[in-house]
Amino acid sequence: MKWSRDFSFKETGPLQEYIREKILPRVEKPSRYLGTEWNSVHKDWDKTPVRMAFAFPDLYEVGMSHLGLAVLYGAVNERENMLMERVFAPGPDLAGILKQEGLPLFSLESHRPLAEFDVVGFTLQYELSYTTVLHMLDLAGIPLLAAERRSGHPLVIGGGPCACNPEPLAPFFDCFVLGDGEEVLPSLLEIVAELKDSPASRTDRAEFLRRAAALPGVYVPSFYEVGYRQDGTVAEIRTVRPEAPPRVRKAVVDDLDRAYFPTRPIVPYLEVVHDRIMLEVMRGCTRGCRFCQAGAIYRPVRERDVEVLLRQAAELVRHTGYEEISLTSLSTADYSCIEALARSLAEAYASRGIAVSLPSLRVDAFSVRLAQALQRFRKKSTLTFAPEAGSQRLRDVINKGVTAEDLLSATGEAFAAGWHHIKLYFMIGLPTETDEDLEGIGELARQVLEQGRRLSKGKKPTVTVSVSSFVPKPHTPFQWEPQDGLKELKEKQGFLRSRLKGPGLQFSWHQPEMSFLEAVLARGDRRLAPVILEAWRRGARLEGWSEHFRYEIWQRAWENAGVDPAFYAYRRRDYDEKLPWDHLDFGVSKRFLQEEHRRAMAGEVTRDCRSGRCAACGVCPGLNVRLQLKGEGRLAAAD
Numbered sequence: 001m002k003w004s005r006d007f008s009f010k011e012t013g014p015l016q017e018y019i020r021e022k023i024l025p026r027v028e029k030p031s032r033y034l035g036t037e038w039n040s041v042h043k044d045w046d047k048t049p050v051r052m053a054f055a056f057p058d059l060y061e062v063g064m065s066h067l068g069l070a071v072l073y074g075a076v077n078e079r080e081n082m083l084m085e086r087v088f089a090p091g092p093d094l095a096g097i098l099k100q101e102g103l104p105l106f107s108l109e110s111h112r113p114l115a116e117f118d119v120v121g122f123t124l125q126y127e128l129s130y131t132t133v134l135h136m137l138d139l140a141g142i143p144l145l146a147a148e149r150r151s152g153h154p155l156v157i158g159g160g161p162c163a164c165n166p167e168p169l170a171p172f173f174d175c176f177v178l179g180d181g182e183e184v185l186p187s188l189l190e191i192v193a194e195l196k197d198s199p200a201s202r203t204d205r206a207e208f209l210r211r212a213a214a215l216p217g218v219y220v221p222s223f224y225e226v227g228y229r230q231d232g233t234v235a236e237i238r239t240v241r242p243e244a245p246p247r248v249r250k251a252v253v254d255d256l257d258r259a260y261f262p263t264r265p266i267v268p269y270l271e272v273v274h275d276r277i278m279l280e281v282m283r284g285c286t287r288g289c290r291f292c293q294a295g296a297i298y299r300p301v302r303e304r305d306v307e308v309l310l311r312q313a314a315e316l317v318r319h320t321g322y323e324e325i326s327l328t329s330l331s332t333a334d335y336s337c338i339e340a341l342a343r344s345l346a347e348a349y350a351s352r353g354i355a356v357s358l359p360s361l362r363v364d365a366f367s368v369r370l371a372q373a374l375q376r377f378r379k380k381s382t383l384t385f386a387p388e389a390g391s392q393r394l395r396d397v398i399n400k401g402v403t404a405e406d407l408l409s410a411t412g413e414a415f416a417a418g419w420h421h422i423k424l425y426f427m428i429g430l431p432t433e434t435d436e437d438l439e440g441i442g443e444l445a446r447q448v449l450e451q452g453r454r455l456s457k458g459k460k461p462t463v464t465v466s467v468s469s470f471v472p473k474p475h476t477p478f479q480w481e482p483q484d485g486l487k488e489l490k491e492k493q494g495f496l497r498s499r500l501k502g503p504g505l506q507f508s509w510h511q512p513e514m515s516f517l518e519a520v521l522a523r524g525d526r527r528l529a530p531v532i533l534e535a536w537r538r539g540a541r542l543e544g545w546s547e548h549f550r551y552e553i554w555q556r557a558w559e560n561a562g563v564d565p566a567f568y569a570y571r572r573r574d575y576d577e578k579l580p581w582d583h584l585d586f587g588v589s590k591r592f593l594q595e596e597h598r599r600a601m602a603g604e605v606t607r608d609c610r611s612g613r614c615a616a617c618g619v620c621p622g623l624n625v626r627l628q629l630k631g632e633g634r635l636a637a638a639d
Helices: 012-026 067-077 092-101 127-140 167-172 184-195 205-212 293-297 306-320 338-352 365-374 392-397 404-417 435-455 486-499 512-522 526-537 551-561 590-601 619-623
Strands: 050-056 082-088 119-123 155-159 175-177 224-228 234-239 277-280 324-328 355-357 382-388 421-428 462-469 505-509
Touching: 012 092, 050 067, 050 184, 067 082, 067 119, 067 184, 067 277, 082 184, 092 127, 119 127, 119 184, 127 167, 127 512, 127 526, 155 184, 167 526, 175 184, 184 205, 277 306, 306 324, 306 338, 324 338, 338 355, 338 365, 355 365, 365 404, 382 404, 392 435, 404 421, 404 435, 421 435, 421 486, 435 462, 435 486, 435 505, 462 486, 462 512, 486 505, 486 512, 512 526, 512 551, 526 551
Parallel strands: 050 082, 050 119, 119 155, 155 175, 277 324, 324 355, 382 421, 421 462, 462 505
Antiparallel strands: 224 234
């Protein structure tokens, strides 16, 4: 049987039945698409005026591990006049069946076609998901270009970290949300509600965009024009509509204690990447690593109160049945009340077999002792640390703020406490990197391994060195830096491979071509949109997965579009060059980034502002927010 694309979707019941009975039994993991998980929300479609689909451009297992989905799903669905359903990129098997049978991509909760929603909102977590966005729009039967969508089509919006430079995607989206989404997204949907005559009617697109552009944190790309110089650099970015501000400032939640947080998250049927309670203890990080985009765009640090977190944890345990609570943030060991929180959670839940864990560890002994205290009754598997660079000189350049002694102190604590597998994350291709810095990676790994052999008491320790390639990102002090060439990165990987051999040492690395593409798209402009479109037409999708990534597709797409990718990845920018994202304000001033870049080249470190000394990054006065710490920080001791 072949379903017709002309099917009237007003009769959704038969479509739901057909999907469940005829389609899902033929796919590898049907539970990805059931939509009936514990705590999933199923609202009355006909009685809910505003309907949005949250689209995650990757597979279910990845998307269901995303805390932002849980936050926005709950924040929207708790409102009586709105509903949010989910959609993920289908696996290749389901995508093939949808194409073969002429079926549209559908949401999970109601199995309705995406085209029936008022809004389809994509989260943009990484650049290699861009072609998957187009893949999903195409499967949904929604025109890819915003200019080709009409009154009967949904509004297509985007958010997430890649919205800090969405220019390569500008022609495909109606608008973007910059910054924290849990307050501005419902405000956007209220505009939809005000513009609809009835639940079945559609929103006036032009009026929606006009009003949306006036909201803090909303960027409407069609309201801006970009001019280019003869040398290919940006000449100007100017507004073409009076509603559009010259600079769009990100939305920020100033008090997390009062912000919405989901205590009834969806519990998947199948194992996902992070299959546990995610308790967000704070947002933002002021450590100031100069390569880190998240550390720049999520400032300032805003902590939740311990009492609030304990209350949220109790509700999460009661509503999910999970046996692990992960204390989530960019740097959880920096949470100023971490010891009090960990002790209270352990006292409350250890006897019930519910563990408390940290998603990542800072490179110091305190973090290991904390992890030991939290996991004393659990099997010790692997501890991961990220010294990032092999020499103190280069760690100062990137402002990592740790020393080899810090690392060895941490790993010594770990081996003594019973861990015998250590994973070390490094980056290669960092600005000013030399052979001595690469030699330092091998030397540090061998020192940790030797330490493990002395302290592991009958166990055979292993040290895994995982190496990624530096990708210069917007809104960071290294946004002006070039990326190393593919040949150079491969030579550096070969150099490390030759030095990380022998019993107990393991070496893994990322595919340099993927890092190159990430660098091109991260600092790209609107002229890359035809390239993305061409790559999608040639079959690019699910490119975050190495088995699906095909570099040759992009080579042909660049050639076909007449675009030189080296212009975006390998070129050093001057401070006075206008950057494609200069009209998007995430709080950190360009002057601060320039000063941090100069200090990096001089090997000077900048202390975390939680130490009490303001680094003048511009976030607090620029966004009218303040650093919020709930307890006495341990920062001075840690440094």
